[in-house]
Amino acid sequence: MKKEYLLLPAGFMWMGVGIMLTIMAFRWLATASHPLPLAATGITAGVFVYRFGFLNIAQKNIDRIEALPGKRCFFSFMTLKSYILVIFMMTLGITLRHSAIPREWLSIIYNGIGLGLALSGIRYFKSYLRLRPLRF
Numbered sequence: 001m002k003k004e005y006l007l008l009p010a011g012f013m014w015m016g017v018g019i020m021l022t023i024m025a026f027r028w029l030a031t032a033s034h035p036l037p038l039a040a041t042g043i044t045a046g047v048f049v050y051r052f053g054f055l056n057i058a059q060k061n062i063d064r065i066e067a068l069p070g071k072r073c074f075f076s077f078m079t080l081k082s083y084i085l086v087i088f089m090m091t092l093g094i095t096l097r098h099s100a101i102p103r104e105w106l107s108i109i110y111n112g113i114g115l116g117l118a119l120s121g122i123r124y125f126k127s128y129l130r131l132r133p134l135r136f
Contacts, residue, residue: 001071001072003072004066004131007128009077010062013078014054014058014117015117015121015124016121017114018114018120019114022110022111024107026111038107039111042111042112042115043111046112046115047116054117055119062127065077096109
């Protein structure tokens with residue numbers, strides 16, 4: 001697989017997980033007594049998570065993918081360390097969902113992480129389009 005194509009599964013993974021988490025958060029907010037302050041807090045957190053956390057991580061991963069020599073395996077869009085981190089984050093998310101923390105409060109975390117991931121996913125697609133511009 002050409003290395004520029006590795007940007008697509010990475011982008012879809014970041015964007016897909018981000019959208020999934022954000023949808024879960026807004027479903028929880030649909031039953032909250034005061035959803036707007038919680039939603040606004042989560043969205044604000046998401047912008048901060050994107051700008052001061054995931055943006056740098058995504059860019060380092062994009063730079064790593066672009067520097068890969070030759071054709072690579074489909075699964076090399078992430079490093080082994082990243083796969084381990086994903087397993088840890090999934091476990092943490094499942095643990096939080098099954099904890100006694102009210103879902104309304106969890107929605108702030110899920111919105112923050114979800115929006116940060118989704119916005120970072122866009123960065124992968126922009127990098128892909130820079131390497132392989134659309135031709136009409």
